Amino acid sequence: MNDWIMVKNKTNLRKCLLTGESLPRDLLIRFVVDPEGVVVPDVEGKLPGRGLWMRAEAGMIRAACAKDVFSRAARCKVRAPADLADQAELMLRRRCLDLIGLAKRAGELVGGYQQVRAHLRAEDAGVLLAARDGAVDGRAKVRALAPTAPLVDLFDGTELGRAVGRDRLVHAVVDKGRLAERICRETGRLSGLAREDRARRLAG
Missing domain, CATH: 3.30.1330.30 (Ribosomal protein L30/S12)
Structure with missing residues (x-):
């Protein structure tokens, strides 16, 4: 289904934390760290804070949680729940x-x-x-x-x-x-x- 996505602004790219790919936002999910240090999905892209972007694939999000990728990207220890992909x-x-x-x-x-x-x-x-x-x-x-x-x-x-x-x-x-x-x-x-x-x- 991703083949249907029409990317009107090709400069509107973000980097996937796990793969390092620069991809259109329409292929990604934004995450942020809440005040308690927990990673939460921001599917509408409106929550405050630095955006942590992941390709919209459950397996990749789970791998990022297991490898503590979010902590490295946030430059501090954060908690990524095991069900983060399910939440998203x-x-x-x-x-x-x-x-x-x-x-x-x-x-x-x-x-x-x-x-x-x-x-x-x-x-x-x-x-x-x-x-x-x-x-x-x-x-x-x-x-x-x-x-x-x-x-x-x-x-x-x-x-x-x-x-x-x-x-x-x-x-x-x-x-x-x-x-x-x-x-x-x-x-x-x-x-x-x-x-x-x-x-x-x-x-x-």
Whole structure:
């Protein structure tokens, strides 16, 4: 999913603490040290303090915690919780679902299988949303109407439904625009954090 990220300002780079790579902020998670000396995620990039940037991949964040990379970067002893990657994923998941809810309230999201199919015949898609526990054949039929649009399948039907005020939602489309771009950007970051959990579900 990170391939979908459109980096408009190529000079807006930050260095990953673990790998030393200079990467666009859209591929990274910012962390800061709180007043108690604990590393906390700052997925919105708004908390005060020096930013400590890590690639948005759960395995890398866990490796950084194990190797005490955050202390070296902060130039003092700090505590990086073992579940730091999980904290970041939870915060980013909430942020993504909040954006989906915002798209619904803004009138830029259409939900429901038939409604989405009808909408795609008349409008271009900014991003398709498909519940990960939805039927594969239904997803394929929707996908065929917008084969080049980004497809997000990181949430189950209950999560998507709650985001838009329903019990359950399997198919949705967000119109092209800034909200669709933000959803693509944030779910791109989330995909790296959720990849291990997805692999565990498939293995099980």
